[in-house]
Amino acid sequence: MATRYVTPLREGGSLPGIVEADDLGTYIMKFTGAGQGRKTLVAEVICGQLGRRLGLRVPELVRMQLDPVIGLSEPDQEVQELLKASGGLNLGMDYLPGSLGFDPLAFEVSAREAGRVVWFDALINNVDRSWRNPNLLVWHGELWLIDHGAAMIWHHNWPTAEKAASRPYNASDHVLATFGPDLAAAAEEFAPRITEELLTEITADVPDEWLVDEPGFDSPDVLRQAYVKTLLARARTISDQITVGEPTKDKPSQAPAWLAGKLPRRAVK
Numbered sequence: 368m369a370t371r372y373v374t375p376l377r378e379g380g381s382l383p384g385i386v387e388a389d390d391l392g393t394y395i396m397k398f399t400g401a402g403q404g405r406k407t408l409v410a411e412v413i414c415g416q417l418g419r420r421l422g423l424r425v426p427e428l429v430r431m432q433l434d435p436v437i438g439l440s441e442p443d444q445e446v447q448e449l450l451k452a453s454g455g456l457n458l459g460m461d462y463l464p465g466s467l468g469f470d471p472l473a474f475e476v477s478a479r480e481a482g483r484v485v486w487f488d489a490l491i492n493n494v495d496r497s498w499r500n501p502n503l504l505v506w507h508g509e510l511w512l513i514d515h516g517a518a519m520i521w522h523h524n525w526p527t528a529e530k531a532a533s534r535p536y537n538a539s540d541h542v543l544a545t546f547g548p549d550l551a552a553a554a555e556e557f558a559p560r561i562t563e564e565l566l567t568e569i570t571a572d573v574p575d576e577w578l579v580d581e582p583g584f585d586s587p588d589v590l591r592q593a594y595v596k597t598l599l600a601r602a603r604t605i606s607d608q609i610t611v612g613e614p615t616k617d618k619p620s621q622a623p624a625w626l627a628g629k630l631p632r633r634a635v636k
Contacts, residue, residue, distance in 0.1 A: 368432045369396060369459075375446050381407055381516060382449055385462060388431060394459035396431055397516065400452025405577040406523060407516035408458045413594060414491045414515035415460075416569045421557055423487060424511045430574065431459040456574055463511060469503035471542055475634045479553075480510060481546040486553035489536035489609045490561070490601055493518040498614065501542040510635045521597060525583055528593065532600040535608040544611050554606035561602035566595040 373385040373393075381401040387393055399405050411428065418425040438450030484503075488496050495517040496502050502514040521531035538544055570591040578587035 369394075369434070369437060369457075372437050372441060372446075372450065375443065382445070384446070386431070386459070388459065393462040393464070394429065394431065395426075395462055396433070397458045397460070398433070398449055398453035399455070399457055399577070400449050403516060409522070409573050409577050410491075410516050410518050411458055411460075411514075412573050413569055413598075414493070414518045416572055417491070417566075417598075418487055418512055418515075420565060420569065421483075421487060421560060423483065424509055426461040426463060426511065426513065428572075429459045429461075431457050433457050456576060460513070463504060463506045466504040466506035466511065469501045469505055469510065469542065469635075471498065471501075471545060473633065474505055474510075476510060476543055476546045477634075477636075478547045478549040480636065481543040482549035482551075482553035483556070484510070484512065484543055485538050485541055485548040485609065485611075486550055486557055486606070487512075488518075488541065489538065489605050490557075490598065491515065491518040492520055492531065492534070492536065492601075494520070496542055497540040498542045499540070503542065505635050508633075508635055519594075519597075522594070525581070525593065528597045529600075532597050533604055533608075535610065536605060537610050537612070539610065539612040540614050541611070544614065548611065550606070550609055550611075558602055558606055561599065563595060563599055566598050567591070570594050 368389045369386045370389050371387040373387060375382055375384045376395065381397060381403050383395050383397045385393060386396045397408055397411060399408060401407065415425045415428050433453055433455065435451045435454045438447050441447050493515060495514065504511040504513055521528040575587040578590045581590050584590040
């Protein structure tokens with residue numbers, strides 16, 4: 368249960384916020400009343416839990432109840448309206464105090480770890496881990512993956528899901544593309560582990576109330592099976608459909624050579 372709304376995080380479009388909870392923990396909360404709606408939370412749960420089961424570092428996810436009354440003292444009208452629209456069950460992610468936003472100019476990532484992250488993002492069709500918006504944190508010298516709400520774009524239009532399962536993934540603008548991702552090793556490690564049993568267990572973590580009333584599906588369990596079917600089909604082919612080419616030309620300016628030479632990148636695991 369959320370007990371205090373601390374502050375909004377304005378980096379993302381969904382306006383997540385830092386909250387304190389009755390277990391004395393601090394979390395990043397994402398809200399059902401945000402503009403992207405509950406499907407953002409569904410994607411966070413499925414992709415986040417899948418990443419964790421594959422051994423990638425994703426902050427712990429928890430279900431959190433929100434009483435809108437905690438926002439009455441919030442001076443920001445936008446935040447007040449968001450909290451008022453999000454009463455009930457929302458999603459919390461463990462807050463990583465002191466973490467740093469990943470910068471490819473400051474941190475070095477091994478080819479193996481880069482390959483694991485890129486392959487995972489290809490599987491879930493995550494278009495939101497680019498150099499424009501890395502959605503990676505460095506905490507205690509380790510790489511952590513955050514913000515998967517924009518992944519699995521096909522679940523916004525289920526009639527296209529079957530076609531989306533075979534769609535290639537262009538990783539040219541991926542924030543880790545410059546680290547020579549070892550995609551073959553990642554495929555060997557991950558592909559055999561994407562099973563129907565694993566995906567069924569993961570989709571079971573999504574609350575029924577976030578899955579009800581989806582057009583074309585009679586029940587939350589039928590919708591869960593659609594997620595399983597699409598991800599399972601994608602896992603069978605995606606290893607051969609990832610491309611890493613030249614990044615787009617509007618990439619931000621790089622650090623000058625004299626600065627890069629004096630400030631070598633730190634390795635992260």
